Amino acid sequence: MCLGIPGELVAAADEHPDLAVVDVGGVRRRINVGLLADEDLKLGDWVLVHVGFALSKISQAEAQAVLGYLEGLGQDYDDELDALRGSDIT
Numbered sequence: 001m002c003l004g005i006p007g008e009l010v011a012a013a014d015e016h017p018d019l020a021v022v023d024v025g026g027v028r029r030r031i032n033v034g035l036l037a038d039e040d041l042k043l044g045d046w047v048l049v050h051v052g053f054a055l056s057k058i059s060q061a062e063a064q065a066v067l068g069y070l071e072g073l074g075q076d077y078d079d080e081l082d083a084l085r086g087s088d089i090t
Helices: 033-039 060-072 075-085
Strands: 005-012 020-024 027-032 046-050 053-058
Touching: 005 027, 005 060, 005 075, 020 046, 027 053, 027 075, 033 053, 046 060, 053 060, 060 075
Parallel strands: none
Antiparallel strands: 005 020, 005 046, 020 027, 046 053
C-alpha cells in the first residue's frame, strides 16, 4: 500500500533549494519540496509526503488527525515507515 504521510519540516537542504528534511514518525528524510515552491514553506510546517515528494502543505491539526488514523492501520503504517527508513534522495 502506498500512503501519503504527514511530515514536519525540520531542516533546509542548503545545497539544493528543492530539498528539505522532514520528520515522519521519528524518521528523518530528505524530500523534494519543489512542487510547493509557491507555498512559502518554513521550518515547523507540515506537508503531505508521497514517494519522496511533498504534495501539499497541511495544517498541524490535519497532520495530527491523519497520523492518528495512519497509526491505527497498524502494519500498513509500519511498512510505510520502514520503506521511508530505507529511502533517501541525496
